[in-house]
Amino acid sequence: MEIEGSRVLVAGATGGLGRRISRALSDEGARLMLAGRDEESLEALASELDVSHTATFDAMDTEGCAALTSHAARELGGLDALVIAFGTVAFGPEADVEDSVAEHMFQINTLAPIAMLRAAESELEQGGTVAAITAVTAEYPTAGMATYSASKAALSAWLQAMRAEYRRKHVHVLDIRAPHMDTGLAHRALAGTAPRNLPEPFPIDEFVQALVEALRSQAEHLAFDPRTRRLGKG
Secondary structure (H helix, E strand, C coil): CCCCCCEEEEECCCCCCHHHHHHHHHHCCCEEEEEECCHHHHHHHHHHHCCCEEEECCCCCHHHHHHHHHHHHHHHCCEEEEEECCCCCCCCCHHHCCHHHHHHHHHHHHHHHHHHHHHHCCCEEEEEEEEEECCHHHCCCCCCCHHHHHHHHHHHHHHHHHHHHHHHCCCEEEEEECCCCCCCHHHHCCCCCCCCCCCCCCCHHHHHHHHHHHHHHCCCEEEEECCCCEEEEC
């Protein structure tokens, strides 16, 4: 994928990770649409990066999520890549997780991204890419984060199953199984408190650099190995 000049929708652009991804893609010369929940934060980031196109969306609104990709394609004159960089988390024993929290988590981590990804199939140019941040817990489910692990694993499974359909349209799929990083997500948990034994945060800048390279090389996976604490693409 040639990043310079590519038209990219970053959904979740104002989050702790999405902001860094947006900056990195902007530095590489991508033409961005920045999408997020908070209009004021979007305007500030757009001003910083000299980006003309922004859009607000609510991950709890599935239809609105689906409409976002077609809106981005119209505004940018086409769409070469969709990067999904939003999500939420909850901590604690499953007996303490309320059904409403579990539903909320699956909506944001699974159903909203799938709505965007499904809609993107008809909007992306040949040779385009869809990329979604799942999590290392999709491969290594974690006690005290069971519902979170399941919601990310469900999205990862969907991406894997959809590869054949996307491939027929010459669209590449990148599953980003991100490690724990100090993005602030753990401090905004839907429920519970982050355990003290969370692993040492992986450097965000190193992760974002690896993500950009995975996009460039049209890798299928960017995965973190907790045993070696290394990122690998494939």
